[in-house]
Amino acid sequence: xxxxxxxxxxxxSSMVTKLNEEGYYDLVLVDDFSQPQKNRNxxxxxxxxxxxxxxxxxWLRDNQLxxxxxxxxxxxxxxxxxxxxxxxxxxxxxxxxxxxxxVEFGLPLVYASSAAxxxxxxxxYTDSHEIVERxxx
Numbered sequence: 001x002x003x004x005x006x007x008x009x010x011x012x013s014s015m016v017t018k019l020n021e022e023g024y025y026d027l028v029l030v031d032d033f034s035q036p037q038k039n040r041n042x043x044x045x046x047x048x049x050x051x052x053x054x055x056x057x058x059w060l061r062d063n064q065l066x067x068x069x070x071x072x073x074x075x076x077x078x079x080x081x082x083x084x085x086x087x088x089x090x091x092x093x094x095x096x097x098x099x100x101x102x103v104e105f106g107l108p109l110v111y112a113s114s115a116a117x118x119x120x121x122x123x124x125y126t127d128s129h130e131i132v133e134r135x136x137x
Contacts, residue, residue, distance in 0.1 A: 001048065001066045005030040005056065005098065006074030011112070013041035015071055020046050028067075030056045031074060057097050064105040072098050072111045 002019060006012035007029035019027060027047040031038070032054075051059050053074060060067065076090040095111065102109040123131045 001026045001028060001063075001068055003028045003030060003056075003060070003067055003070045005053065005070070005072045007031050007047075007050075008033060008035070008038040008041055009073070010041065012071075012073040013045070015073060016042055016045045016047060053094070057101065060098075060101050060105075064101070064107065067105075067107055070098065070102055070107055070109045072109060 002024055004012050004015050004019075004027060007016055007027075008031035012029075012031065016027060016029065025046040025048070029042060029047050029050045030053055031050075033039070033050055033052060060070075072095060074090075075095070076087055081087055099109060099111070101107070120136075123134050
């Protein structure tokens with residue numbers, strides 16, 4: 001079983017696509033699934049279950065023996081977000097909790113932030129190696 005946080009977002013849903021292409025289907029998608037417009041990001045993809053991010057920490061404690069790997073791609077990436085409390089909760093505290101549990105249970109963890117990679121997005125959001133030198137994270 002592989003966990004992908006942020007699975008309803010662009011990067012997370014792209015990870016689900018790639019894992020499906022590689023033959024992985026026992027996937028647990030974690031996100032805030034209350035935004036219906038994001039549902040299309042994981043339509044047609046194969047996965048085992050969806051877990052709301054509010055319940056994921058408890059779910060991981062209860063199911064850690066079944067989990068083989070965690071991709072932590074979930075975060076509040078809206079650069080116009082002005083609620084520092086929300087940013088601290090989602091980007092700092094939540095990430096620290098995920099990390100602590102992965103360490104406690106010996107689970108491999110990959111953490112990534114697209115905002116740190118693409119900067120302001122003035123060169124787009126492509127993974128093309130031709131633009132890497134121009135990116136200003």
